[in-house]
Amino acid sequence: MREKKRQRRKEARPEEIISAALKEFANNGFAGTSIGSIATRAGIARSTIYVYFEDKEAVFEGAFKDRIERAIRISINQAADINGPFDAVLRTMLERVFNSFLQPDALVLFKVLLTEGQQFPTLLERYHATTMANAKRMLTQLLTLGVDRGEVRPDVLDYDHRLIIAPVIVTAVWRLTFEKIDPIDLPSFTDQYVDMLSRVLR
Amino acid sequence: MREKKRQRRKEARPEEIISAALKEFANNGFAGTSIGSIATRAGIARSTIYVYFEDKEAVFEGAFKDRIERAIRISINQAADINGPFDAVLRTMLERVFNSFLQPDALVLFKVLLTEGQQFPTLLERYHATTMANAKRMLTQLLTLGVDRGEVRPDVLDYDHRLIIAPVIVTAVWRLTFEKIDPIDLPSFTDQYVDMLSRVLR
Amino acid sequence: MREKKRQRRKEARPEEIISAALKEFANNGFAGTSIGSIATRAGIARSTIYVYFEDKEAVFEGAFKDRIERAIRISINQAADINGPFDAVLRTMLERVFNSFLQPDALVLFKVLLTEGQQFPTLLERYHATTMANAKRMLTQLLTLGVDRGEVRPDVLDYDHRLIIAPVIVTAVWRLTFEKIDPIDLPSFTDQYVDMLSRVLR
Amino acid sequence: MREKKRQRRKEARPEEIISAALKEFANNGFAGTSIGSIATRAGIARSTIYVYFEDKEAVFEGAFKDRIERAIRISINQAADINGPFDAVLRTMLERVFNSFLQPDALVLFKVLLTEGQQFPTLLERYHATTMANAKRMLTQLLTLGVDRGEVRPDVLDYDHRLIIAPVIVTAVWRLTFEKIDPIDLPSFTDQYVDMLSRVLR
DNA sequence: TATGAATGAGACTTCATTCAT
DNA sequence: GATGAATGAAGTCTCATTCAT
DSSP, X not given: OHHHXXXXXXXXXXXHHHHHHHHHHHXXXXXXXXXXXXXXXXXXXXXXXXXXXXXXXXXXXXXXXXXXXXXXXXXXXXXXXXXXXXXHHHHHHHHXXXXXXXXXXXXXXXXXXXXXXXXXXXXXXXHIIIXXXXXXXXXXXXXXXXXXXXXXXXXXXXXXXXHHHHHHHHHHHHHHTTTTTSOOOHHHHHHHHHHHHHHHHO | OXXXXXXXOTTTHHXXXXXXXXXXXXXXXXXXXXXXXXXXXXXXXXXXXXXXOSXXXXXXXXXXXXXXXXXXXXXXXXXXXXXXXXHHHHHHHHHHHHHHHHSHHHHHHHHHHHHHGGGOHHHHHHHIIIIIIHHHHHHHHHHHHHHHHTSSOGGGGGSOHHHHHHHHHHHHHHHHTTTTTSOOOHHHHHHHHHHHHHHHHO | OOSSSSOOOTTTHHHHHHHHHHHHHHHHTTTTOOHHHHHHHHTSOHHHHHHHOSSHHHHHHHHIIIIIIHHHHHHHHSOOOOOSOHHHHHHHHHHHHHHHHHSHHHHHHHHHHHXXXXXXXXXXXXXXXXXXXXXXXXXXXXXXXXXXXXSSOGGGGGXXXXXXXXXXXXXXXXXXXXXXXXXXXHHHHHHHHHHHHHHHHO | OHHHHHHHHHHHHHHHHHHHHHHHHHHHXXXXXXXXXXXXXXXXXXXXXXXXXXXXXXXXXXXXXIIIHHHHHHHHHSOOOOOSOHHHHHHHHHHHHHHHHHSHHHHHHHXXXXXXXXXXXXXXXXXXXXXXXXXXXXXXXXXXXXXXXXXXXXXXXXXXXXXXHHHHHHHHHHHHTTTTTSXXXXXXXXXXXXXXXXXXXX
C-alpha cells in the first residue's frame, strides 16, 4: 500500500509541484515566491524540486507549458455552434473566452507575465500567440461569418481586435486589482458587452 | 575617486531617489528592485536612501504620492472645452485620458499595483479613487452632457463604465506586455475607439 | 580551499554552535556578539546557523536550555551526604554550589542575564527558579536539618536566604570583573565563609 | 531671553549629554545604546555629541568621571560619627554604603562595567579603587575601632572584606535582575545584615 | 557652537542552489 | 528518486562617524 502510494506520487510529482507553484505565484508573484514555500505546499523537501526542474524559472515555464497553455487552448478552441442568431453565437463565444481567460491558473500566468515578462520573452510570445493572436483569429472568423450572413457591417473587419476584446482583458485586470474595492458583476457586464458589440457591428 | 564627496542638495534628493526608483520599479517590479540598485542609479550611497525614506515601501509610497497621483489628477482634471460637436469633445477627453494614463510613471505604478497590490491595499484604494473612480465621474458628466444635447441615448448612463474605458486600460496593459510583439498604433486605435463609442452611444 | 566541503555531523552541530556562542557571549555579551563571529568560531558558514536556530535570540535560548540549565540542576541536585558534623555538611554543600555556579558556562549566562536580562524576561525567571529559588530550598532543608540536630538556632530560618548565599554571588561577580585586579583565593575564602556561617548559625 | 537660554545650554551641554547617556545605558547597556538615542533624549542633533566627546566610549568615560565616581566618593567618605555603640556605627555605615552603591547612576556604571568592562580596563580599575578598595579601607578602620573598643574579636581583621560586604553587592545584583520576580525588602534585609555581622564580629 | 547631510562598514537574515547519502 | 545539510550571494537596514556650512 505504501509502495503504491510512492509509486503514484513519483509520477505525479511534477504535477504536484506545478500545482503548488501556481498557488504561490498567484499570491506572491514570481520574484516573491520562494522554492521553499512551493516545496512546503507540495509536501516535499526543497531539494526535491531540483530533481524535476532545473531552477525556479524552469518551474514557471513548466507551469506554463503543462497547464495553462493547454487549458486556454482547449477551452477556446472547442468548436462553436454557429447556428442560430448572430448575437447568440457572439454571446456564447464571449462566455467561453471569459471562462478560459479568467480561470485562476490563467490569471496567475497573466499576472506574472505582466510584471516579470521581460525575464521570459519566449513565454511572453507564446502567451501572446496562444491567447491574443488566437482570439484575433477567432474573432475574424466570427465576424466573417456575420458579414457573410449579412448581420454584420463588412468594414468591422478593419477594427483593431484589441478594441473588441478589451472588456475581457479589463475584467482580468480587475480581478487582479480592484475586485474587492469595486467588483464587476460578470453576468450583467456580459449582457452589456454583447449589447454594445451588436450595436457596433450591425 | 568620487567627484564631490558631499554634494549638497537636500531638497533635490527625494525627487532624485523617486525618479531612480521609478525606473527600477519599471524594470523589475517592487520585489525585484533592490535599494542598492536605486541608490546606484541615483548616484548616492545605499544608506542615504534611508535618510529620506523609512524603508523600501516608503520609497514606493513616496513615488506614488509625490509624483504620479498628482500627475494623474492634474492631467485629468483640467477643464474640458465642452463646446463643439459631441464626438470632438469625446475625442479630446479620450486623448487626455490616454495621455495621463499612459505616461511612463503612471504605467509603472499601474504595473506594480497590478501584481504587488496586495501588499499595499491602501495605495490600491487610493489609486482606484484617483484613476478609476475619477474616470467614472468624468464619464458620467460627459454622457449626461451628450444626453442633454440630445446626441446620446439616455440609457447609456446605465452602462458599466469599465466597459467604456476598457480600451484605455488595455492599451496600458499592452504597453507593459505585448507592445514589442504586436504594437498598437495609438492614433488609429483612438480613431476607431471614438468611432465605436459614437455608434454605441447615439 | 576548505578541508571537506560538507561535513556530515548534523547531530553535533547545535552543540558546536552553542559552544562557540557561549565563548563569544562571554567575551562580548549578547548585543556585542555577531552571528558571524559565532559562525567563524564554530568553523561553519554564517547561514548554517540559521539551519539550526531561528535567530540570535534562539541561539541564546538554546545555550540556556541545552547546557547551563541542566548543568546547574544536575550539579546542585545531587544528593548530599548528611551524616557527619554539621559544619562538614555545610562546607560540602557550599563547595558544590560554588562549583556549579562558577563554572564558565554558568557564569556567561549570569553575565548576560545580568545586563541584558530585560530582553529575556522568561529566561530570567527560569534562571531565577533554577538557581536562586533552588538555592533557597536547599538552604532551608539544610538549616532545618541543623535545627533538628540541635546544632543550629531555630530562628536562623527567618534569615533572608540572599544574605547567606551572598558570598557565592559575589564570587561570581568578581570573576566577571575584578578578578585580575584583586583576585579571590577561593579555598581560604570558603574557609572563612564556613567559619562565618557557623558563628552566625549556632 | 533666548540668548540666555542658549548660553546656559552651551555650558550645560556635556552634563545634559551625560545625563541622557546614563539613562540610555541603564536601559540598553553600552553596546545597545546608540548615539542617536542619546542625542534624541538630550534634545540635540546626533553630530553635536561629537562636539563634546571624541566617540561613544568617551561619552561613557565622561559619564564615569563626571558623575558617578564623585558621587560615590562623596557619599562614602563623609565623616562618620563614631561615638555610640558599635552596632549603631556599623548600621550607619552600612546604610550609607547602600545609599551610594544603589543609587541609579552607580548601578548603571556597575552594570556596564560588569559586561563591557573589558573594553574599559582603566575604568574598571578606577571603579574598583573607588568602590571596592575604598570599602575595604573603611571596613578596616571600622573594625579596628571595634577591636580597640573591645567590642570586636581581633582576628576578624583577617576576614576577606568581600565576605563582609557581599550582601551590599548582592543587593545591587538583585536590583539589576530579580528585583521584580523576587524583591528584597531593604530595611529588614539591613536589620538582619547588621544582626549577622554583630554575631560574627563579637 | 551646532547641525543637516552623507556615507561605509557591518549587522541580521533569506534563499536558490549544490552535494553526498 | 528523495532529501538533509550546507553554503555563498545578496538584500534590507542600522549606526558611528565625518564634513561643510
